[in-house]
Amino acid sequence: MAVLRPYLYTGGVHKHGLLIELLEDLGGYIIQKVVTGTEVNIIMLIPEKDIPIVKEQADELLGMMAEAPLTGVEIAVVSPTLASHHLPHSACDVAEYLRHPGANTNMIGLARGMGRRVSLSMDYERKLINEHDIVVFTFGSFSDCIINKKPKLFEGIEIPIVVTGGPDLKTEEVAGSDLYVGNIGRTSHRLRKSEEVSALDKLNEEVGKIADNIRRQQAKDPLAVLPARVMKEVENQVPEIRTVLSPAPLTLQLNGLRVKLPYDEFHERLEKLEFDEGVTLSELANISRSKMKNYILIKIKSKSDVGFAI
Amino acid sequence: MDSLEIFAVESIVASEQEFYRKIIEDNMASLRLAPAIGRIKVVLRPEDSLFQMAIILRDVGTRVTTVDIADVEAKPVAGEIIISIKKEQYIPELLGKLWERYGKANISQPDRWTVAISTDKPEEEANFLKDLMVADPRHRLHENLVDFAIRVTPEGFRVRYHLYKGNRFIFVASEEALKREWIEETESMLEELIKGGKK
Numbered sequence: 001m002a003v004l005r006p007y008l009y010t011g012g013v014h015k016h017g018l019l020i021e022l023l024e025d026l027g028g029y030i031i032q033k034v035v036t037g038t039e040v041n042i043i044m045l046i047p048e049k050d051i052p053i054v055k056e057q058a059d060e061l062l063g064m065m066a067e068a069p070l071t072g073v074e075i076a077v078v079s080p081t082l083a084s085h086h087l088p089h090s091a092c093d094v095a096e097y098l099r100h101p102g103a104n105t106n107m108i109g110l111a112r113g114m115g116r117r118v119s120l121s122m123d124y125e126r127k128l129i130n131e132h133d134i135v136v137f138t139f140g141s142f143s144d145c146i147i148n149k150k151p152k153l154f155e156g157i158e159i160p161i162v163v164t165g166g167p168d169l170k171t172e173e174v175a176g177s178d179l180y181v182g183n184i185g186r187t188s189h190r191l192r193k194s195e196e197v198s199a200l201d202k203l204n205e206e207v208g209k210i211a212d213n214i215r216r217q218q219a220k221d222p223l224a225v226l227p228a229r230v231m232k233e234v235e236n237q238v239p240e241i242r243t244v245l246s247p248a249p250l251t252l253q254l255n256g257l258r259v260k261l262p263y264d265e266f267h268e269r270l271e272k273l274e275f276d277e278g279v280t281l282s283e284l285a286n287i288s289r290s291k292m293k294n295y296i297l298i299k300i301k302s303k304s305d306v307g308f309a310i
Numbered sequence: 311m312d313s314l315e316i317f318a319v320e321s322i323v324a325s326e327q328e329f330y331r332k333i334i335e336d337n338m339a340s341l342r343l344a345p346a347i348g349r350i351k352v353v354l355r356p357e358d359s360l361f362q363m364a365i366i367l368r369d370v371g372t373r374v375t376t377v378d379i380a381d382v383e384a385k386p387v388a389g390e391i392i393i394s395i396k397k398e399q400y401i402p403e404l405l406g407k408l409w410e411r412y413g414k415a416n417i418s419q420p421d422r423w424t425v426a427i428s429t430d431k432p433e434e435e436a437n438f439l440k441d442l443m444v445a446d447p448r449h450r451l452h453e454n455l456v457d458f459a460i461r462v463t464p465e466g467f468r469v470r471y472h473l474y475k476g477n478r479f480i481f482v483a484s485e486e487a488l489k490r491e492w493i494e495e496t497e498s499m500l501e502e503l504i505k506g507g508k509k
Contacts, residue, residue, distance in 0.1 A: 145356055
């Protein structure tokens with residue numbers, strides 16, 4: 001199987017179709033295409049050995065290519081509540097910054113996450129968070145709260161946990177977290193000072209490492225099918241996906257994807273989704289109702305579960 | 311009293327103090343409260359889930375009357391009063407008062423800087439209007455101050471106590487039931503503020 005590398009292309013709309021055609025010829029995948037005015041952003045997976053060819057084409061179109069290490073990663077950004085104390089700064093700044101290297105982020109505000117003794121999360125919220133690849137908790141400025149009180153919100157969460165907060169703590173001090181990034185505490189202004197931006201840069205870099213780690217673990221027992229390939233087949237076989245207006249109607253995850261179509265109406269068609277090799281998707285993946293709205297969640301089984309990979 | 315002649319934030323951990331000072335500054339700026347606050351002291355005790363704040367307000371301007379924001383001219387022949395607006399920000403309050411007195415039907419706005427009122431006694435009414443109180447900044451200040459207190463308090467601290475008397479404001483918030491001594495501490499913070507600073 002060819003190794004695919006994630007890249008972000010930024011350039012003019014003019015003739016960008018040439019790049020898409022080239023990518024299709026090479027066997028790459030387009031994850032997301034966003035056209036804003038005369039600009040286009042394309043997040044794509046390119047076969048490793050063909051990267052120079054794509055770069056050449058991008059240069060010809062006077063566009064820019066940059067590596068996007070968080071492509072195909074869905075991240076939950078969780079703030080204690082949706083009150084003005086936490087939003088739009090700094091939780092939204094964190095979510096927005098994580099999108100730069102290609103991640104898809106969802107903001108989740110807990111119903112009763114605020115406070116010290118009184119903070120708690122609901123079963124529904126934990127399940128929703130567990131649907132993602134990585135979770136980022138945005139906490140406040142007091143080290144006492146972050147060390148002693150807030151970690152109870154991590155209970156029942158099975159995915160890697162990243163915590164942001166004001167004080168400069170070590171990851172080991174925040175029990176249960178996989179990474180702590182300081183200098184991103186509670187603020188009432190946009191994060192744009194140099195130390196704040198460098199904290200966000202550090203967050204991106206470290207989250208990228210966590211994603212790489214998950215990928216490395218996965219490589220030991222690869223998925224039965226690439227999520228990007230499922231995405232392409234859904235686009236081909238369920239044309240209704242093109243009428244969905246949500247951003248990223250098909251959201252890639254490291255081990256599956258979220259299809260933003262109503263479950264009751266479409267789950268059977270997705271189960272019967274056929275691949276060239278003659279297998280259907282239900283043999284390769286678990287298809288369930290997502291906790292997010294009424295969407296469909298596809299979690300792809302590993303090669304050892306299925307017995308083969310395509 | 312100068313604006314913000316005392317601005318103290320106290321907490322055990324010095325770095326957290328700085329973070330909190332910034333939050334307070336930002337919220338003061340977005341509610342345009344900085345010119346109204348003379349002295350402010352905030353004490354944070356996260357380990358007790360406690361937030362204490364004492365504020366002494368400055369004398370915030372006098373009440374705004376019509377002559378401060380507009381020229382009033384009586385036209386006895388036409389039976390009209392023409393108000394030419396100089397400061398647009400108070401128009402909603404002014405119009406509200408005028409509608410109450412003369413009725414909407416008698417008031418017209420030929421353009422955004424002019425309000426025309428038709429009345430039987432233009433001279434008398436014009437004299438009355440000149441001294442009409444349009445807006446009271448103290449009232450707006452009170453609203454902003456309460457908003458400010460809620461915004462700067464950590465969100466989980468939902469048990470609150472506040473006292474607003476003259477130019478003095480104290481605010482105590484916690485997650486637990488409030489203790490009497492916490493309020494007393496805040497009152498003595500206020501006493502300190504009254505004594506401290508330049509006169």
